[in-house]
Structure formats: C-alpha cells, structure tokens
Amino acid sequence: xxxxxxxxxxxxxxxxxxxxxxxxxxxxxxxxxxxxxxxxxxxxxxxxxxxxxxxxxxxxxxxxxxxxxxxxxxxxxxxxxxxxxxxxxxxxxxxxxxxxxxxxxxxxxxxxxxxxxxxxxxxxxxxxxxxxxxxxxxxxxxxxxxxxxxxxxxxxxxxxxxxxxxxxxxxxxxxxxxxxxxxxxxxxxxxxxxxxxxxxxxxxxxxxxxxxxxxxxxxx
Numbered sequence: 001x002x003x004x005x006x007x008x009x010x011x012x013x014x015x016x017x018x019x020x021x022x023x024x025x026x027x028x029x030x031x032x033x034x035x036x037x038x039x040x041x042x043x044x045x046x047x048x049x050x051x052x053x054x055x056x057x058x059x060x061x062x063x064x065x066x067x068x069x070x071x072x073x074x075x076x077x078x079x080x081x082x083x084x085x086x087x088x089x090x091x092x093x094x095x096x097x098x099x100x101x102x103x104x105x106x107x108x109x110x111x112x113x114x115x116x117x118x119x120x121x122x123x124x125x126x127x128x129x130x131x132x133x134x135x136x137x138x139x140x141x142x143x144x145x146x147x148x149x150x151x152x153x154x155x156x157x158x159x160x161x162x163x164x165x166x167x168x169x170x171x172x173x174x175x176x177x178x179x180x181x182x183x184x185x186x187x188x189x190x191x192x193x194x195x196x197x198x199x200x201x202x203x204x205x206x207x208x209x210x211x212x213x214x215x216x217x218x219x220x
Contacts, residue, residue, distance in 0.1 A: 016059055023052045035214070083107055118142040129195055130206040136196035 030045035057070035084107045087094035094100040118138050122131060180190045198205040 011055065011058070014055060014059060016056060019052065019055055019059075023049075023056075026052050035210075080111075083111060127206055129191065129209060132192045132195035133199045133205050136192070136199045140196075140199065 026045065026049045030042070030049050033041035033045040053073070054070060057068070057073050060066035061069035082089045084104050086092040086107055087100060087103045092103055094103050118141075119135060122134050122138065124131070126134065176190075180187055195205045198208070
C-alpha cells in the first residue's frame with residue numbers, strides 16, 4: 001500500500017531545518033563511497049541522498065507558502081540544464097572543454113544577472129578550504145589578484161604568507177615558519193594563500209587535504 005507523508009508520524013514531524021543534519025550526513029557518506037570507488041556503496045548512498053531530496057520536496061508540497069513539489073524540482077532542473085547548455089540544445093557550438101565552460105559561464109551569468117558582486121552565490125556553509133578556493137577562483141576570474149590587499153590585509157605585526165617560499169611539511173615532525181602561527185589571522189592568510197595557489201594550478205585543495213588526512217588516519 002502506498003504511503004504518503006501524512007501516513008508516517010516521523011516524516012509528518014520533519015521540517016527543512018530538522019533534516020539539515022541528515023542531508024549533511026548523507027552527502028558526506030556519498031563522498032566517502034566515491035572515495036572508495038565502490039559501485040555498490042555509491043549506488044546505496046546516491047539513493048539515501050535522493051531520499052533527502054524527496055523528503056524536502058514533500059515538506060514543501062505540504063506547505064502552502066512553498067507551492068512546489070518533487071515534479072517541480074525535476075522540471076526546474078531539466079530547464080536549467082537546457083538553458084546552461086546552448087551548445088547542446090541550441091545553435092551555439094563548443095569545440096573543446098574551455099569553450100564549453102565559456103558558454104556555460106555566459107549562460108549562467110545571464111541567468112543570474114541580478115547578482116552584483118563577484119562573490120555572490122558562494123555558499124557560506126561550504127567547508128572553509130573549499131570556500132577559500134572558490135573565492136580565489138571568482139576573484140581571479142574577475143581579473144583581480146587573489147593576493148590583493150583587500151583579500152589578504154596585512155598589519156604591522158603580521159607577515160603576508162608567501163606560498164612559494166614555504167613547503168608544507170609531509171611529516172608532522174617538520175615545522176612551518178613560526179610567523180604562520182602568530183595568530184589565527186596569520187594562519188588563515190596562509191591557508192587562504194595555499195587555496196588560491198591550488199586554484200591557480202588546477203588542484204582541488206579540499207580533496208587533497210581530505211586524502212592526506214585519510215591516509216594519516218589509516219596509519220595512526
């Protein structure tokens with residue numbers, strides 16, 4: 001027998017806010033499955049994450065102020081994919097990946113024309129390292145320097161981080177320059193500089209740190 005949300009006491013009591021932690025947990029469990037490259041586990045976790053989307057859509061469907069359901073979510077996603085891929089669904093062509101990114105970026109910019117700042121749309125809830133790299137990417141794309149004084153303010157008792165002159169230790173017994181740890185601001189500047197350099201070199205800082213942390217944990 002098909003059950004609706006109203007048939008289950010637990011789902012009836014759920015709210016968007018109440019489901020936040022489950023959405024986060026399921027997302028990280030899917031990331032773990034992807035790291036393991038286990039198709040069976042990936043399939044399971046994709047299903048669990050999909051259930052979270054279904055739950056949120058069901059909550060919205062029962063909320064007269066929301067006015068949408070799962071079918072609306074799927075329709076919106078389909079329409080967005082068509083809009084963002086004029087080289088596939090429209091007359092515009094793209095010969096390589098760089099051209100695809102240019103076309104996609106132009107389509108997104110037109111769609112988000114109400115945004116006035118170059119950092120608009122970056123989720124503040126992203127992990128700090130991933131957010132730093134995304135901020136650096138936006139700044140670089142806008143033609144500004146990721147190491148500008150606005151981004152990395154310097155003070156009389158602080159040293160501007162210089163990624164090129166320091167090597168991040170591969171062994172915990174090695175030490176970073178002491179000025180990096182002068183205070184949290186100095187440490188933050190250094191970490192941001194690393195994220196910006198990773199972005200410039202086409203590396204994923206968040207993934208790199210997660211991989212190393214996992215490897216260290218396995219050796220512990």
